Amino acid sequence: MTAREPGEGAAMTAGEGGAGATATVLRVLVPVVLALIAGGLILLVLGKDPLDYYGFVLQRSLLRWGGAQETLTRMAPLLLIAAGLIVAFRAGIWNLGGDGQFLLAAVASAALAPVLSEVLPRGPVLILCMMAGALVGVLWSLIPALLKARYGINEIITTLMMSFLGTSLANVLIKLVLYDPNTTVPQTRSLAVEDRLPRLFGTSIHCGLLLAVLAVILVHLMMTRTAFGLKLQVLGANRAAAIHAGFRVERLTVVAFAISAGLIGLAGAVEVLGVWGSVRADWNPALGLLVVPLVFLARLNGYAVIGFTLFFSALMVGGETAARRVGVPQHYVLVLVALLLLFLALVEYLDQSRRKRMAMKA
Amino acid sequence: MNALLTEPFLVSLLFGAVTAGLPLLLAGLGEQISEKAGVLNIGLEGMMLCGAYTGFLATYHTGSFWLGFLAGGAGGMAVALIVLLLCIRRGLNQIVIGIALTVGSQGLTSLLHFVQFSRTYPRLPAAPVLALPLLNQIPILGKGLFSHNALVYLSLMLVAALTWMFRSTYLGLSLEAAGNKPAALDAAGVDVIRTRSLAVLATGFLAGVGGAYMANVGAGLFVPFMTGGAGVIGIVLAMLARGRPLWVLIGAALFGASLAMTTALQVAGINVPTDVVQMLPFAVVMLVLVIFARHSMLPPALGMPYVRGER
Numbered sequence: 010m011t012a013r014e015p016g017e018g019a020a021m022t023a024g025e026g027g028a029g030a031t032a033t034v035l036r037v038l039v040p041v042v043l044a045l046i047a048g049g050l051i052l053l054v055l056g057k058d059p060l061d062y063y064g065f066v067l068q069r070s071l072l073r074w075g076g077a078q079e080t081l082t083r084m085a086p087l088l089l090i091a092a093g094l095i096v097a098f099r100a101g102i103w104n105l106g107g108d109g110q111f112l113l114a115a116v117a118s119a120a121l122a123p124v125l126s127e128v129l130p131r132g133p134v135l136i137l138c139m140m141a142g143a144l145v146g147v148l149w150s151l152i153p154a155l156l157k158a159r160y161g162i163n164e165i166i167t168t169l170m171m172s173f174l175g176t177s178l179a180n181v182l183i184k185l186v187l188y189d190p191n192t193t194v195p196q197t198r199s200l201a202v203e204d205r206l207p208r209l210f211g212t213s214i215h216c217g218l219l220l221a222v223l224a225v226i227l228v229h230l231m232m233t234r235t236a237f238g239l240k241l242q243v244l245g246a247n248r249a250a251a252i253h254a255g256f257r258v259e260r261l262t263v264v265a266f267a268i269s270a271g272l273i274g275l276a277g278a279v280e281v282l283g284v285w286g287s288v289r290a291d292w293n294p295a296l297g298l299l300v301v302p303l304v305f306l307a308r309l310n311g312y313a314v315i316g317f318t319l320f321f322s323a324l325m326v327g328g329e330t331a332a333r334r335v336g337v338p339q340h341y342v343l344v345l346v347a348l349l350l351l352f353l354a355l356v357e358y359l360d361q362s363r364r365k366r367m368a369m370k371a
Numbered sequence: 372m373n374a375l376l377t378e379p380f381l382v383s384l385l386f387g388a389v390t391a392g393l394p395l396l397l398a399g400l401g402e403q404i405s406e407k408a409g410v411l412n413i414g415l416e417g418m419m420l421c422g423a424y425t426g427f428l429a430t431y432h433t434g435s436f437w438l439g440f441l442a443g444g445a446g447g448m449a450v451a452l453i454v455l456l457l458c459i460r461r462g463l464n465q466i467v468i469g470i471a472l473t474v475g476s477q478g479l480t481s482l483l484h485f486v487q488f489s490r491t492y493p494r495l496p497a498a499p500v501l502a503l504p505l506l507n508q509i510p511i512l513g514k515g516l517f518s519h520n521a522l523v524y525l526s527l528m529l530v531a532a533l534t535w536m537f538r539s540t541y542l543g544l545s546l547e548a549a550g551n552k553p554a555a556l557d558a559a560g561v562d563v564i565r566t567r568s569l570a571v572l573a574t575g576f577l578a579g580v581g582g583a584y585m586a587n588v589g590a591g592l593f594v595p596f597m598t599g600g601a602g603v604i605g606i607v608l609a610m611l612a613r614g615r616p617l618w619v620l621i622g623a624a625l626f627g628a629s630l631a632m633t634t635a636l637q638v639a640g641i642n643v644p645t646d647v648v649q650m651l652p653f654a655v656v657m658l659v660l661v662i663f664a665r666h667s668m669l670p671p672a673l674g675m676p677y678v679r680g681e682r
Contacts, residue, residue: 055486152661162660165411166610169603174653177646184644299474302467340481340595347475351453354463354471 033313036360040352041320047352048345055337062335070327078213082284083322086111086276088221090300091307091314092228093272099232099309100265101245102157106168107273107297109175110149112288114142114274115281116179116197119288120187122281123198131204139278146274147267149175154266158259164266176293183290199287206283215283222315224272229311241265273297299346306353321346378511384628384635385515390589392627393523394419394581394598398605399612399619400526400533401447401577406609407537408570409550409673413469414454416602417476418447418575419582424480425449426583427495427593436498439587440522440580447579450476451571459567462676473602481595498588520588522580533616546570547614553677563677578605611656626652 049059069076090107097104118138125134153167188195206215232238244251244261252258276296281288303321307313328342398419405412412418426443430436450472457463501521507513537543548556549566557563585601586593604626612618629652633645 051482055482152657156660163610166607167657167660169607170653170657173600173603174650174657177650177653180646181644181650184646298470302470305464305467338481338485338595340478343474343478344482345478347471347478350467350471350474351457354467355457358461358463 032360036356037316037353040349040356043352043356044345044349047348048341051344052335052337052341057335057337062331062337065331065334066324066327068327069330070323075213076326080319080323080326081214081218083326084318085215085217085221085283086280086294086296087300087303087318087322088218088225088315089276089279090273090296091304091318092221092224092311093269093276094300094304095225095228095232095309095311095314096241096265096272097269098304099238099245100241100261101248102262102265102269103165104150104153104168104266104269104273105165105298105301106150106153106170106172106175106270107300108293108295109172109179109297110146110270110273111277111280111297112179112293113149113175114145114277116182116187116277116288117145118142118278119197119200119281119286120182122200122204126200126204131207134204135206135282138282139275142278142281143271143275146270146272146277149274150266150270151263154263157266158262172297179288180290183288188290189287194289196289197287200282202286205286206279215279217279217283220279221276224275225311225314228272232311302350306350306357324349380635381511382514384631385512386519387631387634388624388628389516389519389523390627391630392623393526394585394589394601395604395608395626396526396530396620396623397581397584398578398602399608399623400529400616401574401581402605402609403612403614403616403619404533404546404570404577405574406673407550407614408546408567409553409675409677410454410459410567410571410574411465411469411673412454412571412574413466413606414450414472414476414602415469415574415578415605416598416600417469417473418450418578419585419598419602419605420473420476420480420596421450422447422579422582423586423597424484424582424593426579427586430495430583430587431493434496436520436587440583443581443583443586444576444579447577447582448572448575450579451575454575455568455571458676459564459571462678465676477596480593484593484595492592492594494592495587497591520584522584522588527620530616530620537614537616549677550673553675557677557679563679567677578602581605607656622656625655628652 045063049063052059052062070080071077090111094104094107118141121141122134122138125137129137149171150168153162153164153171156162156167157164183197184195187197189198206217208214209216209219230238232242240251240256240261243254244256244258244265248258251261280294299321303317304314307317324342324345328345329339332339332341398415401418402412402415422443423446425446426439429442430439433439453472454465454468457468458465498520500518501524502513502518503524506517509517537547545556545561545566548559548561549563549570553563556566581601582598586597590597608619608622608626611622629648632648632651633643636643636648
């Protein structure tokens with residue numbers, strides 16, 4: 010028995026009909042508005058104009074075509090990580106080691122791509138590199154998965170530790186083995202722009218976004234519509250019940266871990282192959298933990314996560330520029346993110362207790 | 372190899388290990404109290420960072436290091452108060468709130484620091500040192516271990532005090548019951564919510580003091596994001612220690628030593644990427660886990676909100 014099983018409450022998401030649609034929209038809109046108001050008050054106290062700030066954010070991240078493309082591009086890794094987390098959390102597995110899985114996969118694909126490009130055409134290179142990324146992610150989750158499956162060792166500790174190890178190992182690899190001798194800052198050899206993931210219809214958005222959206226939808230369908238997904242859900246809801254039902258719980262645990270880490274690894278590969286083309290030493294976007302709350306607030310629902318990710322991505326893209334324009338540090342956007350998470354959780358709680366009261370009356 | 376065994380090297384290694392390990396020790400002990408009571412405190416990093424900020428501010432303005440530690444504790448407790456209100460009283464998801472608090476603390480402290488100091492990072496004077504008489508005369512060990520800020524010795528006493536408290540006091544047993552079988556504690560007439568609230572406030576205080584030590588004594592200044600994962604290491608330490616304060620101390624020493632190793636190696640003129648050394652403690656712990664594959668026992672009710680009368 011570990012911490013509160015993350016799969017709990019997932020069952021509630023399925024089967025909410027159209028009547029709940031307004032309530033769902035409200036449940037998201039109200040906290041967003043509250044967070045924006047609270048964040049605005051902080052800006053007012055600092056003597057800045059909040060409307061200016063929000064105006065810049067909106068303009069930069071969504072209204073301008075260039076910014077909107079950037080927002081959409083940033084969604085790709087977030088969505089893939091979210092897909093990975095949904096599988097794990099629904100199966101009752103706390104995979105908190107996303108950062109290590111992501112970074113090592115990024116480094117692996119960054120190291121492989123320029124080498125393969127010399128001998129293979131672009132298509133196979135990209136596919137091989139993405140597979141390599143996913144594989145590295147899986148490998149990095151194997152120890153926590155086996156320890157959890159065999160001996161019931163708490164995966165929060167092991168994945169967090171493997172994450173630290175992975176982040177450091179990625180740096181060691183770049184600084185000592187995979188570095189490009191032609192650059193001053195240690196980084197892997199750069200993949201030529203024309204060899205990166207193809208862009209979509211003349212935009213700057215790479216096709217990793219399509220892959221990511223597809224992955225989230227497929228994961229959602231797998232978890233809610235297939236026997237395998239149901240088994241994982243049972244495992245997440247009640248491990249004892251899963252054992253009692255005769256599921257091969259050890260194998261399910263390892264497989265769920267592998268799918269989760271594989272998708273997160275794919276996220277790392279896609280980010281490198283689509284956007285950066287190389288990995289610099291000490292680069293760590295630390296998305297692994299940031300996506301965790303988004304996934305929870307979407308109640309482990311794949312479709313809902315797409316909306317949350319879009320909003321989050323827009324905030325990150327617009328927030329940095331807006332901060333510079335208004336004259337606050339760019340990390341102000343983190344305050345907004347935190348407020349948003351707090352209010353979302355709060356509204357979610359109020360909604361649930363209201364429902365509970367109604368159920369009691371009925 | 373001889374360069375490694377010189378006195379300056381060993382002293383700087385030991386001294387650095389204590390300085391780097393102390394925040395981890397305090398945060399780990401704090402987290403341990405919460406975990407015992409059944410609260411998974413993912414916001415530990417945020418508590419440390421807020422403590423570092425408020426602690427620095429207090430010492431910067433008053434010049435007193437003790438006020439700094441106290442202010443750091445208060446800063447950590449302010450973050451803990453949110454956990455208390457939202458997660459313990461209202462039963463909101465501890466992981467979501469924990470991450471929100473960490474992210475929020477990072478944003479808020481860099482924002483406030485920017486407003487006050489813009490892009491400058493004022494330094495504090497060196498922290499007062501309490502050299503233990505006689506013990507500080509021992510070669511190497513004296514300078515490395517027994518010439519530190521008094522908070523270090525207090526923290527060691529805290530390890531002993533907590534061991535005693537967990538094992539033989541009513542409060543210690545209540546904490547454990549709140550994590551193992553909260554309903555039983557409730558039936559015995561002890562308020563679970565209050566027990567857990569106390570635990571979380573204690574966590575906030577200790578993590579905050581740890582952060583303040585990191586800023587005021589360790590670095591001598593405040594930099595945004597300065598805790599850099601120390602809170603996460605604290606969580607790992609608390610979980611590995613399985614409720615025993617002495618193990619948190621051992622773990623903190625191990626991690627502190629590896630953090631200090633990189634600076635000490637530079638003193639000795641050996642250049643290794645810091646990442647190699649930083650991997651060591653994690654690798655060791657993982658290896659131990661794989662080889663001995665023990666159950667890392669955690670309280671069954673960890674992370675579960677307690678609602679009276681609900682099963």
